[in-house]
Amino acid sequence: MRLTTRMVLAARKWQLLLPLAPTLQHYQKSDFSHDLAAGIVVGMVTVPQAVAYAYLAGLPPQAGLYACLLPMLIYACFGSSKHLVVGPVAVAALLVASAIAEHAPRFDGAYLVISSLLCLEVGCLLLILRILNMGGLVNLLSHPVITGFVNAAAALIIISQLPAITGVAVDQVGSPLAQLVGWLQGLGELQPVTLTIGAAALGFLLIAKALIAQMLRLTGITHSANHPLTRTGPLWVALVGIAVVSGFDLGTRTETVGTVVGGLPQLAWPTADLALWLALLPSAAVIAVITYIESYSIGATLAARERDQIRPNQELIALGAANIGAALSAAYPVAGSFSRSGVNYAAGARTPVSSIFCAVIIALTLAFFTDAFTNLPKAVLAAIVMVSVLNLIDLGSWRKNWRVYRQDCWTEWGTALGVLFFGVEVGLLLGIALSIAFFLRASSKPVITQIGRLGDSQQFRSAKRYNVKLHQQVLALRIDENIFFANAKQIEERVVGRALRRHGTCDVLLACGAVNRIDSTGHAMLLRMSHTLAEAGIRLSLSEVKGPLMQELNLARFADNISGAMYFSNDEAMRELTAQPPAHEVPDDAT
């Protein structure tokens, strides 16, 4: 009997760790057809993106395809999201390129080894975050920091694609701004064929969604505007590009992908010396945090549509394992893809099995169709990358925030400029520092409002905003902030100042309904304030202290050390304080 219970518990634990197992247990025929259709559409979107992002990351095209095989299968086993599609993404590709740039030249053998190593570190860091239960650390990246970072990253990615789409050769070593200047200087030498192909691809991709929707409508499909096939623009533009280059024999007049190594990847652990391992660690940490946040937000958004939640800790395990899988198969760091996950959801995927079908499509491509890439123009790939990242840019947020959340706008711009001019790590750290500094600054200037009884109710409200009843002998102040080191001195000065300046005050009542925490600095300040006020014949009392805080204060014997008392509610406090004779008339009672 006990054994059975234990077995059930163990089975549940395994189901939580390996969500694919229960999914397959309850797998139905109708699920199969839905997942298969979704898998095929996602595969059609993935192939051209994977090749394009591989170039962005400085890797050969097959590395991009490898990043969709093992990582996708692993995430399908471990992921807690039903619809997230894991694989190569633009931002991670940019981070990889900038992390490895100083260690090896792009497309080099050493570069490949380093990218696998980076991948392994990212995977390990994600698992370490899970083991130390520190997934919460990513919360330090506030909304404006992420927006600022993504905007800057998108700008960097677009700059990096300018040479490929115009055929201008630019030294890829310098800073992004140096590359931009180099590209502008080289504009005289642009290749007309490349520019024509690139511009045509760009133009097509920008209208592809509407165009395909229109074509679908002609075939009688309703709700065509958001049909998953509208996202397959990159595939068609790639096929047309191949056809044009082959048909007009343009292979010598514009750069093409050339030979792609076919077949499945050979699995091997990357090896490296400790110095390189340590040198890559900061970049790996940034990539781990960014990919986790991206993947988590996409997964959570899709899950919410089905009244479901994903498990943050399980996501750390799944993404960590997926990245280790990527390291094994000579790929580069992977994350949840926003566009492909959306396609997967829209195409009606019901379980992560759709990812398995998608991986099969990639495997088939690697096995039989790598020759097709030979004539694929790089300008088309650059156009695919540029249009994908255009969707990431969010310039509306800061304008919307400007009136109300101005500090958040400064944070957003600080992060973006930091990333553009000093690199990703410095930019993100600057953003985090700005978020924390603004938060502490706001906390250090708490609102302290005099409150009074609203009519004959038990409600107490601000004397400034409402017509409330005040008492001459009791100064009731509501502290609208946690009392801690950054504001203790401020609060002390302002409360004591108001109490001393106001004539006839015998009692100060601090309404603590909005105080959630008091640290030792705040605690010491309150005792000092009680002492100071007592020397002027004024008692200090507190009311509406919340349960958890009250427990702490009781442990520290706070109530015994202040001149007044602790009251359950403002109502009770005011009734008792206004009923008692004023404190300085009976000094013996005041202590």
Place this chain on the structure above:
Amino acid sequence: MRLTTRMVLAARKWQLLLPLAPTLQHYQKSDFSHDLAAGIVVGMVTVPQAVAYAYLAGLPPQAGLYACLLPMLIYACFGSSKHLVVGPVAVAALLVASAIAEHAPRFDGAYLVISSLLCLEVGCLLLILRILNMGGLVNLLSHPVITGFVNAAAALIIISQLPAITGVAVDQVGSPLAQLVGWLQGLGELQPVTLTIGAAALGFLLIAKALIAQMLRLTGITHSANHPLTRTGPLWVALVGIAVVSGFDLGTRTETVGTVVGGLPQLAWPTADLALWLALLPSAAVIAVITYIESYSIGATLAARERDQIRPNQELIALGAANIGAALSAAYPVAGSFSRSGVNYAAGARTPVSSIFCAVIIALTLAFFTDAFTNLPKAVLAAIVMVSVLNLIDLGSWRKNWRVYRQDCWTEWGTALGVLFFGVEVGLLLGIALSIAFFLRASSKPVITQIGRLGDSQQFRSAKRYNVKLHQQVLALRIDENIFFANAKQIEERVVGRALRRHGTCDVLLACGAVNRIDSTGHAMLLRMSHTLAEAGIRLSLSEVKGPLMQELNLARFADNISGAMYFSNDEAMRELTAQPPAHEVPDDAT
């Protein structure tokens, strides 16, 4: 007429900037006698301390006395505290010594120039803090950080005095721990005469307060235990030391002060190249912040005893000017002295004029009595320093905090160990980082409590702690924290999770009485949460949003974008929500 008003306003502005002017306008005869007596007693305490701290700072004895002249006069003019005595202090002396150590050997000519320069930078930084209105920055140093720093500084000072009190020669260049090891290794070579004088001085100083109080009692003075003369121990021990060395002719068998340059200091601006100026800046910043905090706390404590407050911004001006005065007169950074300010207060000083009398005593000493220092043994000075800093050590605070404020204890120890092992700057930064990290960590795990009506009252309290009325269709949750980037995701997960798991929930009410601020990340989260809940047929409403926060939310049109409504109070919200038919039965009304 308008001219007169303007003149009155200008006069008041001048009075605020130069508080000595109104003091002198209302100066009375009785004030004079009190200030004179206090000035003389403070002078008696100051002279030996000034010489002792000069050695601690690595400066000749007269530099310590110079630090009491101009700075004291300047502070008397500008300071907003009536009783604060400014001049050389132990902690600043230690900071000076560690800042200049790497630039010049102690007691060297270059060392003197650098200390004046440091002084000038400290003064300028304090004035800059005032101009930029950034005095609040010092709040980042929480109580535990300051306690940890002062304890570590006291330990460092005591270690630095061990060679002088035992006569063991130790290389002063290494780290404090290396010096301690060097001293232990050199213990075999200790000078018996020096050790005897040092130990005797130490023993006398430790019991001096009680001893002098006893003697005063014999002369018939009541309240002798806290009489200001009980603090004059250092003067008597110095006089006895001089007498013993002169009488027994011990000048060759123990180190003495030797020749002290007499006369007033020559005023001159320190000059230096930009590189040195920049190199000293971090140390100057630390000294500026530490001296300001020390002086401010002492001044505020003494002012509170007289139902008075000091003005933080004016203190920045006064201390900044005092330090610039110190730079001009070849002294070193000055601050408010805890012991001498206490003596000044206890001796009955009524106005800053007492500081002027004290400065006169110092000037007389410099003019006529410098020869007396020739035979003053350095071991006595070391004993004076050691006993003064013993009073600074506070080991009780972390033990008291351990049960309730454990994180603050970690911060205190982190700061202390950081200062001891990595130096003052690193230690303080570590302490600040720990304070902020612990604060953010606590904020990122907010208490979210289900609340219900307490009996028939208008009070709503935690369902866990009180027997309250709950409604099946309304889930009322109180968020006990500001909603911002560090906890937005947490709050979203937990609120949505609880709402989805609970059967029959039609409304989620967030009671925001304890939410003081919502940043853009929190705002975006609330909108997303409203959307997620709406897809599950649950409305989201808020209640008890405070005035200032409500203004912000209205500016951002928050109420229009959530599925439910904003209620004035929990009481109103519950009455309306429980009276309405549930939302998912009338979906048309829900939007």
